[in-house]
């Protein structure tokens with residue numbers, strides 16, 4: 001993974017450019033956190049983390065990495081510890097006024113904390129701690145000693161350092177760094193393949209000594225051994241318009257509308273990983289609990305139902321699955337109302353046998369045999385579509401909308417299972433998008449490079465006959481689909497047609513029709529219109545079309561397949 | 563005997579000095595105005611007579627034209643007002659020409675600070691504590707979370723960002739009166755000799771500063787420059803222009819903002835700021851409280867800002883204080 005020349009705020013600001021002595025390392029970690037808070041672009045964040053990882057010695061960088069990705073937990077330190085600590089030092093009224101103004105307890109505490117008195121006479125100032133010293137001290141604290149231990153550390157840091165300390169101690173970094181982003185940054189830092197990082201990461205615990213030794217010093221790769229490792233997914237390219245494939249070379253499968261998962265069982269443990277490699281086993285305990293044969297399988301996580309693919313062997317809509325996503329604890333009722341299962345696509349490893357180098361057709365045979373031995377309630381096989389000619393497949397795909405399936409996958413019969421997107425091997429052939437004409441209602445400025453442009457658009461449809469006094473109700477929001485040139489045009493339109501401003505949002509005079517493309521539409525209580533689109537994007541600017549000719553909500557509602 | 567300080571009355575539109583028929587920093591046109599400094603929330607147009615420092619009068623003339631009558635009050639000089647009131651101007655260290663006003667009447671001494679700071683500023687003389695019975699103070703940064711760091715470190719951050727990527731420029735949002743010139747003067751102090759590039763709205767005030775004797779070095783307008791020539795340079799604009807279309811003429815700017823509010827992360831993020839510079843022309847919490855303790859008045863009035871917290875501090879320290887509900891004073895960008 002290479003980063004473009006793009007934006008660079010620079011390490012000078014982090015104080016990382018010089019030597020990397022151990023003293024004050026917590027200050028440098030704090031500078032990294034701050035820079036991440038203020039940097040909006042993904043590439044900018046990647047570069048900041050990569051530079052930090054390169055310039056920082058072990059084990060500090062490992063602990064920092066764990067902190068960034070939420071891999072640290074200090075149960076003795078609670079939000080209440082922090083409050084109690086402050087109440088001893090600051091008037092409660094002044095604390096409350098400050099907290100109300102700042103909006104974040106840790107930040108308020110870091111700013112309010114009395115600066116340590118300047119050292120008197122020959123006593124040297126107490127050095128700022130390293131990250132690993134902070135971690136060691138925090139993990140040694142009990143409920144009884146938490147307040148005093150935290151206070152001692154606070155006294156050794158400046159305001160930014162105290163902020164980083166409190167965020168780290170309470171496990172509430174919330175700076176938008178996903179595990180995936182951290183892994184990409186790690187790969188970038190040491191010029192190693194991100195797939196390899198993914199593969200070795202999961203077996204390791206903070207501060208990831210073996211991982212750094214491998215990536216930074218060329219030591220042998222850490223041994224995953226008998227642990228349920230995540231292996232990077234093989235991904236597909238979109239099939240371009242007009243391209244036809246020979247079905248003698250390619251097999252076709254449905255592209256189910258759920259979430260892609262990898263189910264891994266090793267060393268007596270079973271894990272469910274998401275596309276990004278995040279462990280979501282706790283969210284779907286019935287899946288993890290149903291597999292005890294050692295394997296690594298690729299499939300689609302779905303909820304039982306008849307919405308996709310009909311009554312027999314069907315699956316519920318993505319909306320149903322959404323009820324289950326993001327939950328840390330699953331109630332019994334939730335698991336009964338929305339029973340999850342995995343529809344299997346591929347076999348990476350089966351009973352110790354690594355199949356990834358085998359051609360797809362061989363792996364498919366392995367998968368068919370192996371899946372027959374699994375719990376049929378939780379695992380089934382995604383069928384191969386029996387089409388002999390590409391044209392025939394096209395017809396089947398066209399009917400996919402009625403079946404509410406996302407589209408069709410085409411896999412080269414001789415393709416090995418390779419990490420990432422490889423040209424010519426796998427294709428996704430999504431069904432054509434749905435289109436509707438909407439009216440532009442509101443626009444909001446984008447972030448980063450787009451911060452001077454109105455680039456986030458909210459649009460609506462009529463709730464009746466516009467000539468009989470119908471109103472426009474918002475039906476969705478889109479911030480892509482247009483070219484740079486179209487963005488400039490839209491930006492100018494918004495500025496010239498503003499009727500109201502609400503902070504960063506402008507309300508327009510509702511004169512512009514936008515053709516919006518989307519994959520599907522569902523009932524939703526979030527919008528006043530009662531509908532929500534999936535993947536809406538601006539397909540075309542219809543400056544030629546008068547606003548009263550835009551579509552009505554009822555037209556959109558008719559496309560709901562829930 | 564009249565109640566203490568009954569000759570000076572807080573009014574929603576400013577402080578009224580009854581016997582002198584005069585106002586301090588009135589928010590609407592009056593017959594006679596004493597003006598502490600040139601910021602728009604303190605200095606307004608349309609007055610009959612304005613009593614202020616030479617610099618403040620010049621700044622007001624630039625913005626509003628000349629008033630009916632100007633009375634120049636130099637630092638340390640007294641002006642006699644009707645009704646036996648004497649007004650003396652002292653440096654407030656806030657911006658060029660900024661003054662605290664000492665009012666004396668019937669044996670009582672009242673100091674109105676306007677806005678002030680206690681840090682050194684190369685563009686104006688430092689604040690002088692003046693003994694008084696009633697201290698009327700601002701409280702813009704009147705919360706204990708506000709502690710402005712030394713300016714040297716903030717200027718250092720700016721210079722490091724410039725050095726980090728010669729392909730980008732650093733665009734700093736700064737108040738057109740005071741903050742911008744202080745920033746330029748501090749950059750010069752730190753050894754930045756290159757031209758500093760200005761948004762058109764900053765030009766007149768910078769020129770006026772130079773006419774009034776504050777040297778700012780080579781200043782140029784962004785409008786005159788091709789985009790590529792601005793790479794690696796410092797550009798200063800009003801905070802309102804930071805995310806404006808105007809920025810498209812700059813080479814991939816690092817968006818910075820010089821303001822005391824930048825101490826709060828959420829504030830910086832709301833502004834889409836990449837490089838927050840905590841530089842303020844107001845007293846921070848420690849300076850506000852230390853100044854009250856140093857001046858040690860019998861009573862303290864708080865004009866504008868986060869008065870609640872400063873009031874609480876006075877209460878905790880057994881100091882008599884009250885918050886005035888003045889309208890129209892606002893320093894959102896400072």
Ligand SMILES: [Zn+2]
Nearest residue numbers: 599601656677
């Ligand atoms: Zn001011």
Ligand SMILES: [Zn+2]
Nearest residue numbers: 603677891893
């Ligand atoms: Zn003010």
